[in-house]
Amino acid sequence: MSEDLPQRARVVIIGGGVIGCSVAYHLAHLGWTDVLLLEQGSLSCGTTWHAAGLVGQLRATEASTRLVQYSTELYSRLEAETGLGTGYRVCGGLTLARTEERMVALRRTAASAAAYDLECELLTPGEAHERYPLIRADDLVGAIWLPGDGRANPTDLTQALAKGARMRGVRIAERVLVTGVLTTAGRASGVRTDRGDVEAEYVVNCAGQWAKAVGELAGVTVPLHSAEHFYVVTEQIDGVHRDLPILRDPDGYTYVKEEVGGLLVGGFEPVAKPWVAPDQIPYPFEFALLEEDWEHFEILMDSAVHRLPVLADTGIRKFYNGPESFTPDNQFIIGEAPELAGFFVGAGFNSVGIASAGGAGRALAEWIVEGEPTTDLISADIRRFSPLAGNNDWLRRRVGEVLGLHYAVPWPNRELETGRPLRRSPVHDLVVAQGACLGSRNNWERPNVFAPQGAPPVIDYSWERPAWVDWSVAEQLATREAVAVFDQTSFSKYLVVGAGAERALQWVCTADVAVPVGRAVYTGMLNSRGTYESDVTVTRTARDEFFVVSSAATTVRDIDWMRRHFPPDAAAHVVDLTSAYAVLGVMGPRSRELLQRLSPDAFDDVSFPFATSREVRIGQATVRATRITYVGELGWEVYVPTDLAAGVYEDLFDAGSDLGVVPAGYSTIESMRLEKGYRAFARELTTETGPVVAGLTFACKLGTDHDFLGRAAVERSRLTPPARRIVSFVVGDPAAYPWGGELVLRDGEPVGQVTSAAWGASLGRGVGLALVGDRATGAATADWLRGGSYEIDLAGTRYPVTVGLRPPFDPDGVKLARQTVR
Numbered sequence: 167m168s169e170d171l172p173q174r175a176r177v178v179i180i181g182g183g184v185i186g187c188s189v190a191y192h193l194a195h196l197g198w199t200d201v202l203l204l205e206q207g208s209l210s211c212g213t214t215w216h217a218a219g220l221v222g223q224l225r226a227t228e229a230s231t232r233l234v235q236y237s238t239e240l241y242s243r244l245e246a247e248t249g250l251g252t253g254y255r256v257c258g259g260l261t262l263a264r265t266e267e268r269m270v271a272l273r274r275t276a277a278s279a280a281a282y283d284l285e286c287e288l289l290t291p292g293e294a295h296e297r298y299p300l301i302r303a304d305d306l307v308g309a310i311w312l313p314g315d316g317r318a319n320p321t322d323l324t325q326a327l328a329k330g331a332r333m334r335g336v337r338i339a340e341r342v343l344v345t346g347v348l349t350t351a352g353r354a355s356g357v358r359t360d361r362g363d364v365e366a367e368y369v370v371n372c373a374g375q376w377a378k379a380v381g382e383l384a385g386v387t388v389p390l391h392s393a394e395h396f397y398v399v400t401e402q403i404d405g406v407h408r409d410l411p412i413l414r415d416p417d418g419y420t421y422v423k424e425e426v427g428g429l430l431v432g433g434f435e436p437v438a439k440p441w442v443a444p445d446q447i448p449y450p451f452e453f454a455l456l457e458e459d460w461e462h463f464e465i466l467m468d469s470a471v472h473r474l475p476v477l478a479d480t481g482i483r484k485f486y487n488g489p490e491s492f493t494p495d496n497q498f499i500i501g502e503a504p505e506l507a508g509f510f511v512g513a514g515f516n517s518v519g520i521a522s523a524g525g526a527g528r529a530l531a532e533w534i535v536e537g538e539p540t541t542d543l544i545s546a547d548i549r550r551f552s553p554l555a556g557n558n559d560w561l562r563r564r565v566g567e568v569l570g571l572h573y574a575v576p577w578p579n580r581e582l583e584t585g586r587p588l589r590r591s592p593v594h595d596l597v598v599a600q601g602a603c604l605g606s607r608n609n610w611e612r613p614n615v616f617a618p619q620g621a622p623p624v625i626d627y628s629w630e631r632p633a634w635v636d637w638s639v640a641e642q643l644a645t646r647e648a649v650a651v652f653d654q655t656s657f658s659k660y661l662v663v664g665a666g667a668e669r670a671l672q673w674v675c676t677a678d679v680a681v682p683v684g685r686a687v688y689t690g691m692l693n694s695r696g697t698y699e700s701d702v703t704v705t706r707t708a709r710d711e712f713f714v715v716s717s718a719a720t721t722v723r724d725i726d727w728m729r730r731h732f733p734p735d736a737a738a739h740v741v742d743l744t745s746a747y748a749v750l751g752v753m754g755p756r757s758r759e760l761l762q763r764l765s766p767d768a769f770d771d772v773s774f775p776f777a778t779s780r781e782v783r784i785g786q787a788t789v790r791a792t793r794i795t796y797v798g799e800l801g802w803e804v805y806v807p808t809d810l811a812a813g814v815y816e817d818l819f820d821a822g823s824d825l826g827v828v829p830a831g832y833s834t835i836e837s838m839r840l841e842k843g844y845r846a847f848a849r850e851l852t853t854e855t856g857p858v859v860a861g862l863t864f865a866c867k868l869g870t871d872h873d874f875l876g877r878a879a880v881e882r883s884r885l886t887p888p889a890r891r892i893v894s895f896v897v898g899d900p901a902a903y904p905w906g907g908e909l910v911l912r913d914g915e916p917v918g919q920v921t922s923a924a925w926g927a928s929l930g931r932g933v934g935l936a937l938v939g940d941r942a943t944g945a946a947t948a949d950w951l952r953g954g955s956y957e958i959d960l961a962g963t964r965y966p967v968t969v970g971l972r973p974p975f976d977p978d979g980v981k982l983a984r985q986t987v988r
Contacts, residue, residue, distance in 0.1 A: 171339060171361050175202035177534065178357050178366040180344050180380055182207075183214035184320060184519055185512050186372035187327035188527025190336045196535045199335030202364060203328075204342045204357070207452035210324040212374045214519065215453055216488035217320040218397060218432055220412055220423060221521045222259055224279055224286065224312060226576075226907075228919065229542035229854070230522075231282050237524030241318055248333065250326040253319025257409050257424070259312040260289075260297050262473075264417035267575050269307045270629045273961040276310055277909035280959075281919040287311040288962070298413055300405060300474050315412050317423055320520050327527075343449075344373075347384035347509065354384065354508035368534055370510045375491035377499075377513035378444040378556070386503040387553045390514045391561035392441040392489040393569050394456055396463045397432025399425050401481040416573035418469035428483065429474070433466040434517070434572035440565050441489045443558045456487040492516050492565045494555055495582070496572070500530055501539070501548040504726035510534060511548050517572070538693050542854045549723035554609050560585045577627035578905035579614075587611040591655035592748050592811040598623075600829045603634065607718040610656035613831035616641065629961065631903040634833070635925050641830035642837055642927035645754045645797055648826035651818050652751035652835065654803065655811070656718035659743045660725060663711045666736030671704060671712055674731050674875055676857065678867040679704045679712065686777045686792050689865055690857060691727060696879025698851040698860070700724050705779040705792060713779075713790070715749075715803070717847055731875060747790075748811030752818065753801030753830075760822040761791070761802060769802075776982070785817040786810075797835060798842035798976060837924040840933045843894045843973030849906075849921045850892050850935050858883045859937075860892050861971060890918065890939030891946040896974045897932035897958065898966040904932040904958060911964065912954035917941065920958060928975050938969070 177193060179186045182205025190203045205211070221238060225231045241254035263269040272288070279286030287310065294309035295301060328338055346358030347369055356365040371388065373380045381388035406424055413422040420433035439462055441447075460467075463485075471477045493499055493514040503509045512530045515522055532540040544550075554560070563584040571580075581604075588609040591597070598604070602613035603623045615637045617623040626632045644650050662671055671679045677689035686705040693699050700720055705713040716724050721744055728740050752761060758769045767782040768774060769791075779792035787810040791802045806814050819827055845851050845860055857863045857880055866880060897904060904923035909916055923934030936958075939946040951971065957964040968974075976982070 171342065171359065171364055172202060172337065174365040175337070176200035176366065177202070177368045177370060178364055179203040179370040179372055180357065181205065181212070181372035181374055181377070182209040182324070182328070182338065182340065183212050183372065183374050184210065184324045184327065184523040185374070185515065185527060186370070187324050187331060188523045189370055189372060189512060189530050190331040190338070191327045192528045192531035193534065194331050194334035194336050196531055198535060201331070201336045203331070203336060203338045204344055204359065205338070205340045206343045207450060208340050209328055209338070210321045211452040212376070213488065213490050214320050214324055214374070216455065216486055217517070217520050218421065218423065218430060219253070219318045219320050219520050220421065221254070221316045221318055222312065222412070223314050224275060224282070224284055227545065228282055230545070231284070232541070233525030233529065234521050235525070236528060237521060238314065238316065240524040241323065244326045244330065248326045248329045250322065250329050252323040252326050254316060254323070255408065256314060256316040258411040259315030259414065260294060260309055260411045261312070261414040261416065262294060262301070262309045263307045264305060264415075266307055267629065268417050270961045271576055272308065272310045274907065277959040277962070278907065278919070279312070280916045281909045285313050298411055300476055301413070302473055302475055317412060318520055323520065323523070344380065344383070347380075349384070349506065352507060354506055368508050368510065370512065370530070370534070372512045374513060375444070375447060375489060377491070377511060379447070381503070381511065384503070384506050384509050386505045386509055386511070387551060387556035388499060388511055388513060388548070389494050389551050389555035389561060390444060390491040390499070391558065391565040392444070392447065392491045393565050394439045394441050394459070394462075394487055395432070395490045395517060396459070396466065397430055397486050398463075398467070398482050399430050399484045399486070400428040400477065401483055402427035403429060403476055403480055415469065415473050418473055419573050420466055420470045420473065422470065422474065428480075429477070431467070431470045431477070433469070434569055435462070435465050436570045436574070438566040438569035440562045443562065445558070456489060458485045458487060460485070490517055492568050494551070494561065494564045494568065496568050497545050498522060498526065499548050500526060500543055500546045501533065504549050504722050507730075516568070539853055542852045544848045544852060547723065549726055550719060552608060552722055554588065560588070580627060581605045581625070591653050592808045593653050593655070593815040596812060596815055597653050597829060602829070602831065605832065607656055608721060610718055612656045612718070613653055613829065615831040615833045616829050631925065638831070638833045638837060639925065639927040641828060641834040644826060644828040645799055645830060645834065645838065646928055647755065649752065649754035649756040649760050649822060650828050650830035650834070651815070652753065652830050654749040654751045657744075657749045658716040658718060658721040658724060659747055659805070660714040660716070661711065661741040661743050662714055662728070662738055663741065664738040665710055666733070666738045667710050667712055670728070670732035670736040670738035672872055672874065673733055674728055675704060676866040676874055676876070678870060678872060679706065681706050683708060684778055684780050686779045686794055690851070690862060692856065692874070692876030692880070693853065694876060694879065696856045696876040696883060697853050698847060698855060699727050699853065701845070701847050701851055703792070703794060707779070720847065746808060747805045748808055750804045750806060750811070750815060750818065751801060752804055753795065753797050753799050755800055756825045757801045760818065760825055760827060763821045764817055784814055787814050789814065795982070796844055797838035798981065833924070836922070837926050837933070840922055840924050840935060841926040841928055841973065841975035843935065845892065845935065846922060850937070855892070855937070856880055856883055859888045859890055887945040887947045889944045889946060890937050891951065891971070892921070893936055893938055893951065893969045893971060894974050895934055895936055895956065895958070895967040895969045896926070896929055898968065900931050902932055902960055902965040904934055904960060906934065909959040910936045910938050911957045911959065912938070926975065933974060936969070
């Protein structure tokens with residue numbers, strides 16, 4: 167194009183694929199028309215054009231399912247609005263199961279569909295064959311049918327979105343290479359291109375597999391790495407028609423759709439093939455493919471021929487090997503970068519970009535316009551990653567595993583294996599020597615459970631009760647009856663300091679943190695809609711200093727939220743202390759006795775009441791001990807300088823050998839917190855749930871004159887019963903094992919979904935929390951909750967559960983009677 171670029175635009179979008187065009191379209195529909203979209207080649211020329219175009223509605227969570235549902239609604243009406251076809255066609259989707267393990271996953275999928283009010287049908291092998299006569303069905307266990315699934319033409323869809331944006335004033339410039347991101351006073355202020363600079367208030371990085379390199383121009387971490395993705399298109403086949411369903415055979419790693427009378431056959435092989443590093447992608451790379459690799463594709467083709475015998479005698483018209491970018495955790499990336507205000511990212515769609523584009527484009531556009539997300543995007547939020555995730559060597563190791571897990575059995579609590587270990591606690595070697603089975607969170611290695619002596623420290627995956635649960639049961643009972651030590655070093659830890667620290671935290675925290683020095687307070691952090699952005703513990707350590715503790719996964723998110731939302735005139739600064747301290751949780755009725763053996767300081771109820779925090783001596787070290795619990799027992803979280811942690815850890819076990827002290831892991835914490843009904847961020851506490859829904863208004867300073875972010879919304883929500891509530895449940899049958907995500911039914915009708923579940927040793931049953939509501943009235947009143955008979959659906963089998971608003975273990979707080987501060 168020869169047309170000159172404007173000198174200024176309110177928003178500049180980098181990347182003219184389906185995501186960038188969707189963001190432009192939705193910004194325009196929100197009234198922001200001073201938008202300039204820049205594409206280095208032609209629209210859709212990067213990774214969009216060779217996408218398979220599958221649009222499957224059902225996703226792992228309600229939030230991601232709603233996002234794709236909006237995409238399907240948009241694609242259905244876009245041609246009428248723009249006059250351009252999108253190729254979108256509802257043809258239904260058939261997913262097959264070759265094994266009983268896969269069939270369990272499909273039964274759970276069908277239950278999730280019921281929770282989201284999506285049509286889904288379980289099929290026998292014979293019924294699957296009737297839906298898709300070309301398949302071999304004699305080795306199948308079953309299948310599911312999703313009639314709402316469809317497909318779209320990626321290039322046509324992109325052009326329609328682009329036209330819809332242009333119709334409302336958006337400018338689109340092709341063959342413009344962005345070479346830099348301009349910044350002013352810590353904020354994005356435009357872009358530098360090979361055709362001149364453009365000033366902007368917002369810069370949006372939708373550059374696909376180039377998004378990591380574009381992020382580096384702005385000093386922003388965008389963890390992406392490309393991998394080669396393969397499919398073939400066959401010659402025409404008798405019996406193949408336009409309405410042939412999408413076929414997925416995940417046990418054979420393959421997907422199939424109709425393509426001009428033939429079949430498009432692709433898949434996700436168990437071990438993927440990473441492409442070049444993000445900074446080595448050639449330029450130009452427009453409508454380009456990589457070399458054919460029939461040897462690597464062989465496992466997919468052999469599986470496809472097994473399932474579709476007609477392929478053995480069908481010619482191949484075209485072999486596609488197109489690179490696509492993948493994230494380290496198989497979720498896409500969206501949101502405002504924590505490193506640079508005004509710089510937004512929408513990238514890394516992991517082969518589901520066409521299905522997600524409509525909803526993700528709208529979500530990102532709303533985030534830009536409103537200044538915060540309008541829906542639950544926690545799992546996709548760019549702030550879930552630390553800068554460590556931007557390392558190309560680490561990404562290359564991880565991407566092969568992530569792509570390969572697309573069609574693996576989705577075992578609950580699965581741990582990724584590549585790129586580990588990375589971040590290690592100072593007591594890492596000690597817990598490994600004790601038999602720790604390690605998991606990973608935010609690159610931290612941490613013990614999930616400890617294998618008994620002589621047993622290999624390996625976590626087995628299963629839909630039923632796995633063997634390691636017995637190990638966790640032993641840890642839970644030791645914590646309830648004696649004492650356990652937890653390595654919780656992965657906790658995020660921040661120092662908020664400055665003359666305005668109290669004022670700043672009072673604004674972003676729901677609870678009153680204007681407490682005496684040495685007092686700890688549990689509090690939420692809300693957005694303007696009165697829903698959760700985090701929950702933390704705040705300890706006042708000095709007049710102008712507060713110590714804040716949060717979950718391992720939210721370090722970047724928490725710090726970014728506080729820095730952005732502290733009052734601008736408040737003199738307060740946030741410092742990340744996560745790596746400076748180990749955290750040792752000493753929990754159980756004999757925890758006081760154990761600590762007292764190692765310290766001349768007093769730990770009794772009078773000297774050291776609940777929610778007290780102070781420096782104490784333990785062995786040869788001076789540490790901070792906070793009396794608090796997430797397991798419902800007497801206990802202290804001990805914050806130890808990193809260089810002293812190994813010695814303190816060893817002292818605790820040496821001194822407690824006759825007290826029954828054991829090491830314990832995060833699986834035990836999970837079980838015990840669910841017995842006590844304690845909520846967790848990103849599961850019970852999300853950007854779509856507030857204190858009323860969560861039952862946490864006690865942690866809000868509503869009875870004071872102190873305002874806080876989201877207070878007005880919380881007060882409005884108290885005026886009427888919430889549409890949904892978080893409730894505790896206990897499964898009646900000890901043989902049933904819930905994992906989370908199960909459908910909840912009331913009097914036989916779907917009313918919600920399990921948010922967290924585990925095995926509670928004290929109760930001898932499955933226990934958890936669920937989000938439920940009355941779909942008929944839209945009001946989850948206490949009478950409605952008490953008046954029904956409840957079940958959960960475990961892979962098609964329904965089990966009675968008891969449901970309540972109070973914790974099932976120690977509901978009256980007898981064990982904590984002298985500790986409570988409520």
